[in-house]
Amino acid sequence: MKVFGEVPEVFLHRDVVDFRKSINGLVGIVEEELEHDAYTGALFVFCNKARDKLKILYWDKTGFALWYKRLEKQKFKWPSKVSNQVFELTEQQLAWLLSGYDVVGHDPLHYESVI
Structure with a gap:
């Protein structure tokens, strides 16, 4: 299932x-802490302290949208002991993250012919 349309960046x-932060508070984090333009259409992924909830903020050309996911029994694999404040993910890595896989430090698989 493809949740988001075309995704320029994640x-x-x-x-x-x-x-407790909603759209305005998360936009503030994007622009002040991450130093990114929140109006690009990129997806910005945030996690709560318990790591069982995600919020994804994005601009959809007419306004901001906020997507929310809660895991029932597990925790999201979240980078906490790394120095980077922000990570860029591929669409495949986002799909893996939403499925509960550890995506930080792992690249998506690429196949090519050996012939």
């Missing part, structure tokens, strides 16, 4: 976020 915010 950025994962390393630090946990107070999930």
Whole structure:
């Protein structure tokens, strides 16, 4: 299932976020802490302290949208002991993250013919 249409970029915010923040608070984090333009259409992924919830913020050309996911029994694999404040993910890595896989430090698989 493809959740989002065309995704130009996906950025994962390393630090946990107070999930009482909604669109305006998350836009502030994107622009001030991550130093990115929130109006590009890129997806910005945030996690709560318990690592069982994600919020994805994006601009859809008419306004901001906020997507929310909660895991019932597991935790998202989240980078906490790395120095980068933000990571860029591929669409495949985002799909893996949403499925519960550890995506930081792993590249998507690429196949090519040996012939």
